[in-house]
Amino acid sequence: MSFEQVRHKPLIPLERERELVIACAPLRSNINLSRIVRSAGCMGVRKVIACGAARVIQKIARNSVDDGDAPGLVVAGDEPGVEIEIHRTLPPVLKELRAQGYQLVALEQTTNSTSIFDFPFERKTALIVGNERSGLDEEELRQVHRVVEIPMYGLPYALNVATATAMTIYEYCRQYPRG
């Protein structure tokens, strides 16, 4: 079989808007946050909620004409980008997402967590992502419905937060390839 590079293939059309949102605890690194926003945008996710001193670096996220100094709804031309919502802390966000009917799924290693290989996502899911070092705290974990974890097989025993989030977004999209 022969393979030739194709730059800018047409996007895969979604039959409905993605009902996955990502909500991040205050992260140490805006680079990680911005990488999450880039991955989310590529996979058709339309909203990322960040907390704390969060600022999306558009050179990394690349789904906006905004330069990241003025967070908010970001768009590039006619193409919808990723909406960024910034809050002071995560718990009120979780409460609100619950009220909106999302299944809250934390990405964390905990007791009673489920391997992501065995986890059927609900369509309307809020993926809850913890801090690089401290993860999600007790109060936050009390508010989620489920916890998924990515199996670890070797050193350094922990994925980068943006990488783990990207894998989880991938799995959700694999389960809902058309939205």
Add this chain to the structure above:
Amino acid sequence: MSFEQVRHKPLIPLERERELVIACAPLRSNINLSRIVRSAGCMGVRKVIACGAARVIQKIARNSVDDGDAPGLVVAGDEPGVEIEIHRTLPPVLKELRAQGYQLVALEQTTNSTSIFDFPFERKTALIVGNERSGLDEEELRQVHRVVEIPMYGLPYALNVATATAMTIYEYCRQYPRG
């Protein structure tokens, strides 16, 4: 259900060593290479082949006691790390991997590529990763057996190379959860 953080859960044991290797064209960024090495290590992949002026930054890869200035077999204590092999260019590497019986699967957007959602990996797979900007060239694509691509749904229409590689490693491991 209640969830409590568990730090350092036991690793998932593999029933056999992973037969997935990652081979990267010369990359622009050793940060991307090092992120690939970290993801590979976490998922139990034991070998990453890099080309060009590649140097693994151990502060990022974190699966070695090596500081990255002396690439080669890296180990931390008794735990096997990721073996890093550095070559000048990719084509001779592809030839050798083919001779060793690997199915060569490029990660790229090309004609005749298959969506990763529909791609059953062979156990013995070499995942071939292209440069951040230029991807894989004609000569390299001529040497691979198959090409997979990750569906794109939105801006910026292209995943970071380390993120795309991580998603692909994830998919392979999902298909072979025990090696």
